[in-house]
Amino acid sequence: EAQVTQNPRYLITVTGKKLTVTCSQNMNHEYMSWYRQDPGLGLRQIYYSMNVEVTDKGDVPEGYKVSRKEKRNFPLILESPSPNQTSLYFCASRPLGAFSYEQYFGPGTRLTVT
Amino acid sequence: QKEVEQNSGPLSVPEGAIASLNCTYSDRGSQSFFWYRQYSGKSPELIMSIYSNGDKEDGRFTAQLNKASQYVSLLIRDSQPSDSATYLCAVNRDGNQFYFGTGTSLTVIP
Numbered sequence: 096e097a098q099v100t101q102n103p104r105y106l107i108t109v110t111g112k113k114l115t116v117t118c119s120q121n122m123n124h125e126y127m128s129w130y131r132q133d134p135g136l137g138l139r140q141i142y143y144s145m146n147v148e149v150t151d152k153g154d155v156p157e158g159y160k161v162s163r164k165e166k167r168n169f170p171l172i173l174e175s176p177s178p179n180q181t182s183l184y185f186c187a188s189r190p191l192g193a194f195s196y197e198q199y200f201g202p203g204t205r206l207t208v209t
Numbered sequence: 210q211k212e213v214e215q216n217s218g219p220l221s222v223p224e225g226a227i228a229s230l231n232c233t234y235s236d237r238g239s240q241s242f243f244w245y246r247q248y249s250g251k252s253p254e255l256i257m258s259i260y261s262n263g264d265k266e267d268g269r270f271t272a273q274l275n276k277a278s279q280y281v282s283l284l285i286r287d288s289q290p291s292d293s294a295t296y297l298c299a300v301n302r303d304g305n306q307f308y309f310g311t312g313t314s315l316t317v318i319p
Contacts, residue, residue, distance in 0.1 A: 128307070137213075138297065138309035139254070145305065153306060185252055196241045196304050200252040 096136055097122045101186050107207045108176055110134050114169045118186030125191040127169035128153070128198065129161065131182040138185070145191070165179035176208040210235050215298050215310035223318050226291075228285040230313050232298030235279070242274055244283045245297040247312065253297055257283065288317045 099120045108114055120127065128143035130153075140153030144163040158180055160172040169188075173180060183205050187198040215220045215232050222228045230244075238249055241260050245253035257272040259265045259281070271284040281300075295312040 126304075131308075135311060137311035138299075140307055143305055152303065154308070191304075196301050197243065197255050197258050198307070200254075203250075203252050 097199075098110065099186055099188055099199055101201040101204050103183075103204060104202065105205050107209065109209055110177055111116075111175050114173050114176060114206075116173075116184060116206070117128075117169065118169045118184075118201060119167050120186075120188040120199075120201075122188060122190070122199070123166065124188035125166070127163070127186065127188045129169070129171050130185045130187065131155065131157070131180075132185065133182050134205075137196075141171070141184075173206075176206075178208050180206065181208045182206060211310075212236060212308035213298055213310040213315050215296075215301055217311055218314040219316055220313055221316045222288050224288060224290060226288050226317075228288045228290055228292065228315055228317070230283040230285075230296050230315065232281045232283075232300075232310055233279055234281070234298075234300045234307075234308070236300065236302055237276075238281065238302050239276075239279075239300040241301045242272070242281045243299040243301075244270075244272060244281075245299060245309075246292075247295045247297055249295075256296075285315075288315075290317045290319050293317045 129141040142161040144150045186201040189198045244257045247253045259272040273282045298310040
């Protein structure tokens with residue numbers, strides 16, 4: 096089944112404790128992206144990647160890191176989480192190609208930072 | 210100014226009616242436009258994409274794009290209770306950065 100998976104689905108952590116949220120897709124998509132969703136602010140793009148070793152900032156990259164060492168994986172790293180990073184996080188992917196900008200989203204990771 | 214603006218609603222329509230959802234965007238260079246449906250606690254699900262001016266129909270859904278007015282809309286005909294969800298409008302300029310509206314909550318009343 097074609098899908099985007101995220102782990103963990105739920106995470107409660109404390110301020111300053113480094114964490115990684117994994118994202119994996121089995122559709123051989125070149126493009127992957129991370130979003131956070133907050134009430135009243137909608138979905139905001141954190142980082143995106145056009146392919147292996149190619150990443151770029153989205154709208155709200157502060158406090159986050161990403162890496163793209165393999166085509167299928169795009170982990171999101173919070174090196175020193177803070178309470179304002181409490182949010183619902185989504186990973187998405189899409190194939191690169193002419194007029195193929197439709198993204199497929201993972202199930203989401205609900206992160207709470209206390 | 211927000212990149213993408215939507216009325217937050219809630220929008221309530223009776224079952225069988227037409228639901229009309231609207232979205233405006235600020236970047237005139239935007240090239241692709243999307244409507245996603247999101248049930249509470251779930252991930253966004255793509256309903257429609259539209260790339261050129263005019264209407265695009267898919268089943269009960271019609272997306273309308275007017276680039277001159279920087280306006281995108283989604284019509285849902287014969288609304289069903291299962292259409293009750295939040296609808297997100299998204300725009301994209303170059304295939305890389307995507308901007309989403311805050312969503313419009315739709316309730317279809319049986």
